[in-house]
Amino acid sequence: MTTPSITVTYLFDPLCGWCYAAAPALNYLQGVEVIEVALAPTGLFAGAGARPMDAQFAAYAWANDQRIQQLTGQPFTRAYRDHILGAANRRFDSSPATLALTAVAQTAPDRELEALHALQHARYVEGRDTAEPEVLADLLRALGLADAAGLTLAPDAALHSLVVERVARAQATLRAVSARGVPQLVVGQGGALRLIGSDELLGPREKLRDHILAA
Numbered sequence: 001m002t003t004p005s006i007t008v009t010y011l012f013d014p015l016c017g018w019c020y021a022a023a024p025a026l027n028y029l030q031g032v033e034v035i036e037v038a039l040a041p042t043g044l045f046a047g048a049g050a051r052p053m054d055a056q057f058a059a060y061a062w063a064n065d066q067r068i069q070q071l072t073g074q075p076f077t078r079a080y081r082d083h084i085l086g087a088a089n090r091r092f093d094s095s096p097a098t099l100a101l102t103a104v105a106q107t108a109p110d111r112e113l114e115a116l117h118a119l120q121h122a123r124y125v126e127g128r129d130t131a132e133p134e135v136l137a138d139l140l141r142a143l144g145l146a147d148a149a150g151l152t153l154a155p156d157a158a159l160h161s162l163v164v165e166r167v168a169r170a171q172a173t174l175r176a177v178s179a180r181g182v183p184q185l186v187v188g189q190g191g192a193l194r195l196i197g198s199d200e201l202l203g204p205r206e207k208l209r210d211h212i213l214a215a
Contacts (some may be wrong), residue, residue: 011184014097019183020120022073022201040170050093058085067100079127100136103151187215
């Protein structure tokens with residue numbers, strides 16, 4: 001008899017440092033046979049949430065990133081500090097990365113989490129600006145996701161509509177579980193939604209797994 005799978009919705013933003021901190025937990029969950037991870041980008045740093053990368057915001061981000069590194073061990077390199085936080089005229093805008101990941105969801109849905117982790121590594125370790133469509137397309141091509149790369153550079157109306165739909169659905173899920181900010185995990189439970197908060201995402205992997213399975 002086949003054990004039914006449990007779908008866990010991962011609420012995130014591709015430019016969220018704490019979501020990068022949760023990447024090892026998501027990798028772990030993806031390897032648990034009965035758990036399926038569904039990505040739900042919330043648009044936290046897109047649209048009205050986007051902003052210029054000025055010196056004040058860069059200093060705030062770096063201080064926060066150092067705290068994340070101390071707590072979780074996830075690296076934030078000098079290349080990231082210099083080329084992303086320290087570069088002039090950059091924007092802190094997750095719209096392009098959200099669109100790129102949605103292009104992966106549309107063309108190779110089983111590889112979206114892999115693509116997210118590649119984008120996070122490129123930004124925080126290699127210092128590549130994942131707010132730039134050309135950088136995103138290059139990263140996707142390196143993963144063998146040529147169709148998604150093409151859509152990232154020349155998105156069609158269907159892709160734009162899917163981005164709007166996904167973000168709206170993710171925001172509705174946040175509201176339904178009375179959660180603010182990301183990352184968050186939500187498990188569907190008998191028609192109801194159960195929130196598994198960010199603290200558990202950053203805690204022991206086995207405890208997180210058992211909490212999800214208990215739902």
